[in-house]
Structures are given as structure tokens and as C-alpha cells.
Amino acid sequence: MINSVGNSSFENTKLWKACSEFAGSMFYDVFKKMYESIPKSDLIPTSPAEKWYRSMLIYEYSKKAAEQDLKPLVNMVYKQIGGKVYHTR
Secondary structure, three states: OOOOHHHHHHHHHHHHHHHHHHHHHHHHHHHHHHHHHHOOOOOOOHHHHHHHHHHHHHHHHHHHHHHHHOOOHHHHHHHHHOOOOOOOO
8 A cells, every 4th residue: 555645745756846847948948048149259160069068058057047046936836736835955
């Protein structure tokens, strides 16, 4: 038999991670637009590998921002979706 308390805690953790990923994906677009707004020069052409690396780097920055600096936003999304208590990690 599955313990309802343990299962609920596991589901809350999964919900927290999903909310954090959602906030990270929102800010990925923000960070990407911010980077694209910087004037660039054609002096050194960018390779496809550099474009891919920059995209992955911006994605990782957005994930870290959601996990560390955007906790109030993640908490708000978490509570609106159905989380019972605020996550305090």
C-alpha cells in the first residue's frame, strides 16, 4: 500500500520542479531577446556550433535563475496550480 503522505510529498516535489521549469522557459525567451538586442559585428562570423552553445548557455542561465533567484515567481505559479504549501528550498 502506498503511503499517501509520501506520495503527496513526491507529487508536490514533481509539481515544484515543473513550475520551476516553466518559469525557466519563460525567462529563456526573455534572456534570448535580451541577447539578441545587443548590437553585433560581422568582423568575426559566428559558427553554427557557437550559436548552439550560446542557446544552451542561455537555457542553463534561465534554469538557474528560476531555481535560485525567481523563487517568488515559482511559488506563485506553484500555488496557483494547486500546491498546498509554499516550497522553501
